[in-house]
Amino acid sequence: MNIPQCxxxxxxxxxxxxxGISLAKKLRNKKLQVVLLDKHNxxxxxxxxxxxxxxxxxxxxxxxPIRKVVQEYEDFYFRLADVKEIDTKAxxxxxxxxxxxxxxxxxxxxxxxxxxxxxxxERNAMAMKxxxxxxxxxxLILENFEQALLTNDINERHSLMNFVLVGGGPTGVxxxxxxxxxxxxxxxxxxxxxxxRKMEINLIQSGDRILNTMSENASEKAEKFLIDLGxxxxxxxxxxxxxxxxxxxxxxxxxxxxxxxxxxGVQGALVAGxxxxxxxxxxxxxxxxxxxxxxxxxxxxxIGDIALMxxxxxxxxxxxxxxxxxxQGRHLAENVLRLVNKKxxxxxxxxxxxxxxxxxxxxxxxxxxxxxxxGVFAWFVWMFVHLFSLIGFKNKAVVFLNWxxxxxxxxxEARLIIRPYKKKKIESFVSDEI
Amino acid sequence: MNIPQCxxxxxxxxxxxxxGISLAKKLRNKKLQVVLLDKHNxxxxxxxxxxxxxxxxxxxxxxxPIRKVVQEYEDFYFRLADVKEIDTKAxxxxxxxxxxxxxxxxxxxxxxxxxxxxxxxERNAMAMKxxxxxxxxxxLILENFEQALLTNDINERHSLMNFVLVGGGPTGVxxxxxxxxxxxxxxxxxxxxxxxRKMEINLIQSGDRILNTMSENASEKAEKFLIDLGxxxxxxxxxxxxxxxxxxxxxxxxxxxxxxxxxxGVQGALVAGxxxxxxxxxxxxxxxxxxxxxxxxxxxxxIGDIALMxxxxxxxxxxxxxxxxxxQGRHLAENVLRLVNKKxxxxxxxxxxxxxxxxxxxxxxxxxxxxxxxGVFAWFVWMFVHLFSLIGFKNKAVVFLNWxxxxxxxxxEARLIIRPYKKKKIESFVSDEI
Numbered sequence: 001m002n003i004p005q006c007x008x009x010x011x012x013x014x015x016x017x018x019x020g021i022s023l024a025k026k027l028r029n030k031k032l033q034v035v036l037l038d039k040h041n042x043x044x045x046x047x048x049x050x051x052x053x054x055x056x057x058x059x060x061x062x063x064x065p066i067r068k069v070v071q072e073y074e075d076f077y078f079r080l081a082d083v084k085e086i087d088t089k090a091x092x093x094x095x096x097x098x099x100x101x102x103x104x105x106x107x108x109x110x111x112x113x114x115x116x117x118x119x120x121x122e123r124n125a126m127a128m129k130x131x132x133x134x135x136x137x138x139x140l141i142l143e144n145f146e147q148a149l150l151t152n153d154i155n156e157r158h159s160l161m162n163f164v165l166v167g168g169g170p171t172g173v174x175x176x177x178x179x180x181x182x183x184x185x186x187x188x189x190x191x192x193x194x195x196x197r198k199m200e201i202n203l204i205q206s207g208d209r210i211l212n213t214m215s216e217n218a219s220e221k222a223e224k225f226l227i228d229l230g231x232x233x234x235x236x237x238x239x240x241x242x243x244x245x246x247x248x249x250x251x252x253x254x255x256x257x258x259x260x261x262x263x264x265g266v267q268g269a270l271v272a273g274x275x276x277x278x279x280x281x282x283x284x285x286x287x288x289x290x291x292x293x294x295x296x297x298x299x300x301x302x303i304g305d306i307a308l309m310x311x312x313x314x315x316x317x318x319x320x321x322x323x324x325x326x327x328q329g330r331h332l333a334e335n336v337l338r339l340v341n342k343k344x345x346x347x348x349x350x351x352x353x354x355x356x357x358x359x360x361x362x363x364x365x366x367x368x369x370x371x372x373x374x375g376v377f378a379w380f381v382w383m384f385v386h387l388f389s390l391i392g393f394k395n396k397a398v399v400f401l402n403w404x405x406x407x408x409x410x411x412x413e414a415r416l417i418i419r420p421y422k423k424k425k426i427e428s429f430v431s432d433e434i
Numbered sequence: 435m436n437i438p439q440c441x442x443x444x445x446x447x448x449x450x451x452x453x454g455i456s457l458a459k460k461l462r463n464k465k466l467q468v469v470l471l472d473k474h475n476x477x478x479x480x481x482x483x484x485x486x487x488x489x490x491x492x493x494x495x496x497x498x499p500i501r502k503v504v505q506e507y508e509d510f511y512f513r514l515a516d517v518k519e520i521d522t523k524a525x526x527x528x529x530x531x532x533x534x535x536x537x538x539x540x541x542x543x544x545x546x547x548x549x550x551x552x553x554x555x556e557r558n559a560m561a562m563k564x565x566x567x568x569x570x571x572x573x574l575i576l577e578n579f580e581q582a583l584l585t586n587d588i589n590e591r592h593s594l595m596n597f598v599l600v601g602g603g604p605t606g607v608x609x610x611x612x613x614x615x616x617x618x619x620x621x622x623x624x625x626x627x628x629x630x631r632k633m634e635i636n637l638i639q640s641g642d643r644i645l646n647t648m649s650e651n652a653s654e655k656a657e658k659f660l661i662d663l664g665x666x667x668x669x670x671x672x673x674x675x676x677x678x679x680x681x682x683x684x685x686x687x688x689x690x691x692x693x694x695x696x697x698x699g700v701q702g703a704l705v706a707g708x709x710x711x712x713x714x715x716x717x718x719x720x721x722x723x724x725x726x727x728x729x730x731x732x733x734x735x736x737i738g739d740i741a742l743m744x745x746x747x748x749x750x751x752x753x754x755x756x757x758x759x760x761x762q763g764r765h766l767a768e769n770v771l772r773l774v775n776k777k778x779x780x781x782x783x784x785x786x787x788x789x790x791x792x793x794x795x796x797x798x799x800x801x802x803x804x805x806x807x808x809g810v811f812a813w814f815v816w817m818f819v820h821l822f823s824l825i826g827f828k829n830k831a832v833v834f835l836n837w838x839x840x841x842x843x844x845x846x847e848a849r850l851i852i853r854p855y856k857k858k859k860i861e862s863f864v865s866d867e868i
Contacts, residue, residue, distance in 0.1 A: 001584065002583055002584050002585075002586065002627075040850075040851065041576060041580070041849070041850065041851045042850040042851070042852075058492045058493070058494040058495070059492070059850070059852055060492040060847075060848045060850060060852075061492070063850050063852075064847070065624070065847065065849045065850060067624040067625070067849075068624070068847065068849075071623045071624065072623065072626075077627065079580075079583070079584075080577075080580045080851075097584055098584065131852055132852065135852075142475060143514075146475070146513075146514045149436055149513070150435065150436050150513075150531055150532065151436075152436065189505045189506065190499070190501040190502070190505065191501070192506075193436075193511065392847065393839070394835070394836070394839045394845075394847050395847075397835055397839070398832055398835060398836070401828070401831055401832060401835060402828070402832070405827070405828045405831070409828075411828075413494075413498070413499065413502065413826065413828050413829075414494045415475075415499045415501075415502075416474075416475060416476040416493070416494055416497050416499060417474065417475045417476070417514075418476075418493055418494075418497075418565055418566065418569075
């Protein structure tokens, strides 16, 4: 990989998401050689991806070039690389662009969509974990309406205008809300010759409440907001299959639809090479101790979504979200420095700052550790927090400008099909990975 | 295509570029049924495409949803359609989504890159006529530097850092200038472990001056600006081939390069079905009379780049640029209305408002009909004119914000590889058309 040898210990970080970037920032100019590897040359801000999918934001606004983050860091190297395997014996990573020795290795590869082994679903449903996937969803939504105009078959038209979202977590809820707002304010104007009232948004949740990682209050409010917006919320329904035409469930309920968006599960984005007993099978996460050290390895760490640190309060590990990832990244930086300086490491404790979700215009729910609230003020808090979490002044400004514009004009202008999905699918060169 | 019959005459417009959109706007609510067909669901602002290719702007900022333009137009229909053929006998167009009868047909399909039959060049060089193509170029530029980091072969590294631009028209000149600015301000910071001084930008022009449709003064100034920025300008050199590794020319001059961007020619984007004598062979344009009527047809018109209206002042037709396209579109709208109302049509005359090109920061050339100028003031005029030509308030605001930011920070933040080009090429599913 053409990384020069130097006298400092080498820390290799795989993944430039929230965890990896937080770690890298804290390791700046610390007499360590740091090498950051990522499949993409940008960091992307996942919490706003649903707005890219629904035409509210442009992809560049929620992404940031990694090289720009680490500009002017000394002894710091970024490489655009797809890591294939870790050779823990030889202490090296093996990537598409070559091999690299490490002194310390940090796995921060994040998570990917979990279809729980349902191959049919994986083939026919859309996922939304990457920017290209978000653009695919945006294209598909718009292509559906273009196609609905052309058919005289009522069933086909209904199927094209029926959107089924599987999974009632924050992504599913936010996406459902955004689609409902498109239905209300944009689509009737864009498609005057279609009866947009016939558009359906079905949100399906296997459990008995949506946003089940939040408070019951938040779940109730969010559901009410969604219903007010015209979303059909189905609880205690488990989706069993989708052949590209009909969604089947564990009950008699069926949905004829051309579009299924699957946000019902995530799993760790594992890299091969770790010993089996360090892995948690179903979720594909890596077991770590309180120092984020991977079970069985002294010099290998895992942080963020991929890491499962079991504690009394979080027996199943921390929630797979930005906050724990960033906190672990920052904390591990200190521990790595302690380790290098032969000091004792300190255990990680998660400081839960709360969680939130937005449903639409003036509608959000916020859970803080001490109290919960919802509505207009929650919505402003949501916007404020997300705006200031974006990296870079320009991204903040552009997103702010877009939001003000969209708010005032009830509009979402980024509805361009720049990545035609159906056409690609037909020509069978859809690749969601890139 | 599911367009209802109505008592008004039906005008079918193929193409939503500058010409088609200008025409459509003027035909709003005029007791005509208007159907606009385009392969994309957006209008794109070609003059700023080079900034998308060089990371200065995001694609959505220079594109605008066509449905948004024509929202609330009565008896107006947009269809996302790829027109395959015109059946002039049956008076209908045949597209991928079906057939459509017309009373009046307007061909506004614009132009595409002309490789003058050089298949090898077409296969190995990049073109920049569409937004996906611009994103491909952006990706390729960045991928080249990522790859240059990895090689120890000096020739390979040089070839990856050598950019050859064929064609000294506005696109080639503006792209060369933008690349030179990346070389100066951005790449050394992003790639501290590469010697960016070794990066070369070669602009090759077959004639004896660049910007040869502008004044000699503009050509000279632009060349000086480019040379000051470190661009190598080659005049009177004709490129003869590019096998993917070496560019050959009509002299001994050769360029070893991984990147050739071809902006050396355009040709009409013809639709099949017109009688041969209406076509101009080499340029693939359509001969029209002073009313934009296609030679030999009463009810078929052509406007914009595709139309060749020969006049005393412009024996080879008008320049293939936005201005004539927009003027012809607006003028034809009036003529169509005259025709429908059995009045006599009026001939088109082109009002040349001048032309301009930007080379970089504070550097532009402007030719007005009465006088010419260059430098900082020209640059401001260029920005002002382009900003106000963009459709939509939000696009204007976002582009303005980006420009101010880029200017102050000497930056271009949109350098994300969201459409990996090389990887696609290897997997042989590059499709420039979509």
